[in-house]
Amino acid sequence: MFYKQITDKFKKEADKRKLTKSNMCTWLIIVLLAIYIRFMGTFLTMFSDWWNLLSFSVVYLIVILLIYLLEKSIEYIRAIIISAIVFLCAWNTIYLYAYCNRNTDKAIHATVSLNGYGTRPVPKVLFTYKGYKFEKVVNLKDVISKYGDNLRNICELELSLSEVDALPIFYYINYIDVVKKEKTNDKYKTDAND
Known part of the structure; x- marks a missing residue:
């Protein structure tokens, strides 16, 4: 026992x-x-x-x-x-x-087209940069209230990136901003994705 x-x-x-x-x-x-x-x-x-x-x-x-x-x-x-x-x-x-090892001295600024966006379960944007597709979380609440629901035709993305010196396939995101497209000669101006 x-x-x-x-x-x-x-x-x-x-x-x-x-x-x-x-x-x-x-x-x-x-x-x-x-x-x-x-x-x-x-x-x-x-x-x-x-x-x-x-x-x-x-x-x-x-x-x-x-x-x-x-x-x-x-x-x-x-x-x-x-x-x-x-x-x-x-x-x-x-x-x-x-x-x-990110290079913060010189930032890369790029403007890319907005391929799509979603608001549920988290707000995110879809875009292409250098031929690769990305999906990143971005606050869209103010942008949707300002420009409406048709963001793909009205807005584009501004990216600020820092290169990583040792790893050339990595880019650190300084910021992603959703902005209204600029008009040039009655057409929307966007930079190339590549």
Whole structure:
């Protein structure tokens, strides 16, 4: 009886420790994901769809490799958690490096056409820059109240970007502004997207 009470007590403490480690991993993933989303919103990255596919393939391979190497000593969900943490840490490191090495001395100012916009669930604009399509969050409340709902025909986007010296495919967004198109010779003037 006494032995059973002691073993039950140790099992409960072990379960509490497992729960605590699980909670720590969950919170770590949430924090890393929030940092990743924040950095992703402040950069234009000139990646093709192949890079995204390659990135997810690497995560998948890490999961498979962990499951193969650790076999029964690791649960499948733990392999996915470890892979997610590695993936988010790697991308956050790349974004942090890009943020620290951005060239703030000379900004690139570009005017691009507004390809589309949305207001739900968050206000965002769709545009093309150097042949790549982007979707970025922008406050559209004042713009819609000023120009109406037909923003694509009336407005364009002004971008102010800073190049990242070490990573030429990264551009830091200083600001994105929705402005009214300027008229030149009875036609709207917009700069080329390329």
